[in-house]
Amino acid sequence: MDNNSIVNASASESERAVEAALRPRKLTDFIGQPKVCEQLELVLTAAQNRGVSPDHVLLAGPPGLGKTTLSMIIAAELGASLRLTSGPAIQHAGDLAAILSSLQEGDVLFIDEIHRLARTAEEMLYLAMEDFRVDVIVGKGPGATSIPLTLPPFTVVGATTRSGLLPAPLRDRFGFTAHLEYYDAAELQKVVERSARLLETEIDVEAAAEIAGRSRGTPRIANRLLRRVVDFAQVHGNGVVDRAAAQAALTLFEVDPEGLDRLDRAVLETLCTRFNGGPVGLTTLAITVGEEPETVETVAEPYLVREGFVIRTTRGRAATRKAWEHLGLIPPDNGMF
């Protein structure tokens, strides 16, 4: 088990290319996140009515919930050009200066993983966002001079999975921050049904619900599971996705009805059967499972804790009653429950 897991919320570059076909292009096609959509629509419409570029927008939330999609929708709704970059792609302030100085009036600049910008670039960005100005350094050493360059008005859309890591001065430059939440099962079912339509695949309601229920609140995972289910239905059936095909495909890929995969279940089984439910330290748990502590902590644990299968205590990780019941085991009568 590694980051290539079918239920990993992050995507590789090649997967992003496949995903592009499934992105909603308008705010009205964007499923879920009703508060964010309503707020965003207001911000964009008000700016358009005034004939100005909207405030800078920060999109905060876990991977795979639609931050890149929303940035594209913002540009499309404004009829603006979109420039895409990311924190890790900007190694030096000069890289950012080159992008900023090429912006046209009204452009939308999307900066993914904005919390990973280099410090010098961050400082340049404050100034550009606040005063639409960038100081370009010409020359090197003692002869270097700084030439102020005025930029046309533009809108930065920043995306971050870790808004807590953003320095306050940068956070303050965003006039509007949208917090994306995990999707509920009904919303994910709509995502699956919409994607199936785009993939020209027939899917019944039960199958869409089955996939949605195993998608960990994340559209990216829903779309990935759907692609595997479609493969299964095409290879083993007539291409129509029904509940039996969905269940068989997801069993084959070891994603259970709660969306747990092989590593998640191995962690729970180890906790319950080897350590009587814990608490047990992370390192001991990871060694017993045969994984690196970091993998257990960053890949399996967040979802297990979020869904109430595991709790973190000062003495280590412990299984909850829900974990025992999920594995079909009887919780011990040790006063923990």
Ligand SMILES: Nc1ncnc2c1ncn2[C@@H]1O[C@H](COP(=O)(O)OP(=O)(O)OP(=O)(O)O)[C@@H](O)[C@H]1O
């Ligand atoms: N609300 C939605 N409705 C329909 N599809 C969605 C929605 N949100 C996301 N998706 C789909 O999920 C996939 C991932 O979305 P996106 O790339 O926008 O996520 P992200 O939050 O930017 O992820 P990351 O943080 O990893 O960059 C895309 O294929 C997109 O079409």
